Amino acid sequence: MTDDTSGTLDEALERLHASGPERLGWLSNHAPMAVEALVRHGQGRTVHHWLDRYRHKLEEMPRPHARITEENSHEALGDPRRLADWPAYFERELAARPWRDVLAVWWPRLLPGIAGGATHPVIRVGHAVRTLLDDPDPGATTAPRTAELAHALGYWAARHAPLPPLRQRPGPASGSAADALTAVEPIADQSGGIRERLARLTAFPTWPPTPTDDPTTAPADHPEEAHRRLAELVRAATHRYATHGHGEPIMLVHAATAPNAVLRVLPALPRELWAPSLDAAWAASAAVTAVYAPREPLPADRLPSVAGGLTPEEVFARAAAHGDEHAIKLTDTALDVAQGPDAMALAAALHACAMIDPVL
Template identity: 55%
Template sequence: MESYLDEAYERLRDTGPERNGWLSNHAPMAAEVLTRRGHGATVHRWLDEYGDQLESRPRGIDRIQQEAWRDPLGDPVRAGDWLNFFETEVREAPWRQVLATWWPRLLPGIAAGATHGVIRVGHAVRSLADEETPARALELAHGLAYWAARWQPLAPAGQGPYRSRDPRSALDAVPRVADQRFGIRHRLAQLAATDRWTEAAGAIPGTGTAQERLASITEASVLRYATHGHGSPIMLVHAATAPNAVLRTMPELPERLWQPSLEAAWAATAAVTAAYSPREPRPAPSSEDVSPAEVMSRAVSGGDEHAIKFVDTVIDFASSPGTLDAGLHAVRLIEGD
């Protein structure tokens, strides 16, 4: 696995974090999944097919100063500067130290790049937890840089009367934004004026530790995709992949950051749910007797990066009934989208 992944990261090191305006570069994330899930031999072929969509790394404008990092935060024009900044950071300090310093700074802007900032960081952290290599540290730097350049806070959560221990009920109670005609920035901008948003975003469901609660939220998001994914087959995968990226990162963070990580991850899941859920669910698809490996193989055969990453999250919860069905349903919906 290691050589395929490091080769892929080296191949992608001079590509930009976005393409066609502000669409995310999914190649590093997909490469990490393919190598982890037994498809490393397909990585370079997959990159050959995806590579035409990629753009070159953006050039820097001005050096970001340690003491003035707040000013360029959330400024996509400074993406090249953030890349230069974080490359220096991971060269000069252990990656966990860099992560612990910047995670709480970036976490309030978890909506960055339609949550792809935190998702890319989560994949990089998982690869580094397996093995520390220069290529993986550089990928973490690029993920953090993307998150910083697109840093975007959500409408604040509140403390309302609504509470639920059941994550699925909590997701079902998230209100939909009124206008779902345009992209995610337009939709998220409506959250502050959406009735019951503050209560829903502040009502973090689940019981147990922060990691246990976040795992139950992620699993509920996977299962809910089976009946609501038709609302937006691609965008609704992020209701599960974003919190799972946080969940995978939490073991590498100081314990003091676990609770704020849970809070931000729930807010991100609720926001994507509010922005893209359909008005009505549809009956879940018929179940199939398939293994996790078979579901991943179907996603890899289709080649779509969103399906590959969603099934990767699904496999983390494969022991729960219905999760593999949700993965298969996502593959079908996305391929037909």
């Protein structure tokens, strides 16, 4: 649970809401996600210094294009000219209705575009919802956290981008998420940015398995089974970063953090949305894996290890000192997984800190 008796998180979010969700026309603003993770894991004292160093990556919110209403929202979906219009729309919606009600309406509309914005919008939504779920008294929720949900949903709506039509290939005989990710075939042409790469996707392995594929498994459309499978996927993707993250250390972070964002949102959603959320999370994780993963894992003698028996708190402190937003967010997800405890998840976090350039 976020330890924010100082009000650091709310101050940071207020400071950030004058900024747009992107810079240089496409690169995402990671600051709201990173500062939420820093505060949650006891590094609140570092937040404003971290923001000072990140300030050069912030741009002002773009100028409004045209007001979005319920009537014209469908045609505005996925229109990046509306990067300022969509947060304003969700601010009005959240002022009129409880945030869970707004989320329940828009979550299924946005899920098909989960890969839009390189999955950053859904990850930002996951961080925003986590802070709102922390508050046992919904009536006392702070305005900056509700505003952050509006910004996160608005970013997702503006960058909403469905994947191309995909064929389903047979999934792994084991039915495990780890084997399903292994069965994802890397695209042949891994040139260009993520939008160009995603357009080259043609097929994914079927996952999770259906009872027809494996009669011993419960149907994935059962809410509890969907939740279990989603947690399994997050764990598998985090572990896989330890062995395959070298393919693209920054972008492969999202193969784990995107499904974990969905997992964080599940408790706020109606249970009938849990199964489609699992399907979308698998699509996001598999897509990032296909367009960035190397064909071979690290050799056994080069696999990362958790030297000296570091605690999860010590591992996160290293990520905070490292300073890169991707290392911080991967470590944040690794700590969710490591509640087991889970040495491989912590190794993945340390591996991210080793491969990604630190912020000096």
